[in-house]
Amino acid sequence: MKTSAFWDKKMETISRESLKKLQLARLKETVRFALKTPFYRTRLKKAGIASADAIKRWEDIKKIPFTTKDDLRECYPDGLLAVPLQDVVRVHTSSGTTGTPTVIYHTKADLDSWTDLVARSIVATGAGKQDIFQNMMSYGMFTGGLGLHYGAERVGMTVIPMGGGNTKRQIQLMKDFGTTVLHITPSYMLHVHSKLAEAGMEIKDLKLRKAYLGAEPYSENTRRKVEQLFHIDAYNSYGLSEMNGPGVAFECVEKKGMHVWEDVYIVEVIDPRTGESLPDEKEGELVFTNLTRRATPLLRYRTRDIACIHKGPCACKRTHRRISRITGRTDDMLIVNGVNVYPSQIEEVIMRIPQVGTNYMIRLEKEGTLDKLIVQVEIYSKMFRGDLNEIDRLKEKIREELRASIIIHPSVELHEPGSLPVFEGKAKRVVDNRQKL
Ligand code: AMP
Ligand code: ZN
Secondary structure: OOOOOOOOHHHHOOOHHHHHHHHHHHHHHHHHHHOOOHHHHHHHHHOOOOOHHHOOOHHHHHHOOOEOHHHHHHOOOOOOOOOOHHHEEEEEEOOOOOOOOOEEEEEHHHHHHHHHHHHHHHHHOOOOOOOEEEEOOOOOOOHHHHHHHHHHHHHOOEEEOOOOOOHHHHHHHHHHHOOOEEEEOHHHHHHHHHHHOOOOOOHHHOOOOEEEEEOOOOOHHHHHHHHHHHOOEEEEEEEOHHHOOEEEEEEOOOOOOEEEOOOOEEEEEEOOOOOOEOOOOOOEEEEEEEOOOOOOOOOOEEEEEEEOEOOOOOOOOOOOOEEOOOOEEOOOOEEEOOEEEOHHHHHHHHOOOOOEEEEEEEEEEEEOOEEEEEEEEEEOHHHHOOOHHHHHHHHHHHHHHHHHHHOOOOEEEEEOOOOOOOOOOOOOOEEEOOOOO
16 A cells, blocks of 8 residues: 655645745745855845845745856855854865866754754655665765765665675675665666676565665656565655755655655746746746755756656645656757757656666767767677577667657667666766767
């Protein structure tokens, strides 16, 4: 039966009316803190918000300008710090692979609020203190590790803080400690499956019940594949370091979208080109405001993640609205000979083909003046024992199904299991060699 307890029933089932009132009061307080930072003092005053009193009604949020990742970079290292440094107990930064990192400071109360949301999320998936939780997300600056760690401890789960990598040992620990819940990226989860046999293990040797999959976009077909391969329930977990990390939105046992914890986050969906608000069920860019963080207040932060807000209540009785799966990012769209393609469209197609294994890559090359899209797919080894005609037919089938979905004709390469690059954290599946020529 699909049921789960509540971590904070009163807050999770609060009426929409009370929730909006609470959001407004918290938004005002957040603006008050934001005005303490050099960045927002200038930015908000320019927009006519000289004090928190400018926020009177819920709709006044529209007066607040958006904040972008570039704004955060410009504030490096402390242009967004709203409390004395001595009140800060932790700092997280983004990886900074594409330039100056972004910095988020946390007070003790900020961490407490974040931890509570993660605890809420875990309980919403039907897990609890009886569970053995193996955290396979990397610890350190990346918020996936510590975020889930503290939430799981708060719930009272038995936590195995393994971090990412060392697959053989991961599998051994799963068996030895009877791990029931994993936190892991979907790409790494699929890789773990391909290593089970090598570790001399079968699914029946493990006690896995659930996995929390997040940190990177993946398709519904990948979720299904993980669930079937491991005989478990897989839940989508969404977060970003600018909004603390995991625990921004999480699926409940219904698995029909991720509840955004709206007492702490205001979620909006906008048209990324115009900045206009979009109605429910319409896909656009997610924008979040954190309503409780004091050390680094962030107002109307543009995530670049694409999703929609679902209409209507959830059968689990939580009143907090749900967002859809993230279908891509405004900055990961590929333009191939003028046609827009999202990597997620490619994944959706290949992961529903049974012969396809657990890994793939997307490569872009220049051929003369034209772009060439190459989809490299690992297939199960039994396929390689089949005749060549069979392999050709499979290649053609994948090519045809991709063409039907993305309009362009890609080249398809079939690879043996274990031959494509493996990612133990966030996967980087797109290699674009076009500019290099
Ligand atoms: P970071 O700030 O490094 O934790 O990265 C956050 C980003 O990871 C988000 O903005 C999303 O692009 C991506 N992400 C996190 N969780 C998910 C998820 N469940 N589905 C899709 N993308 C995700
Ligand atoms: Zn629900």
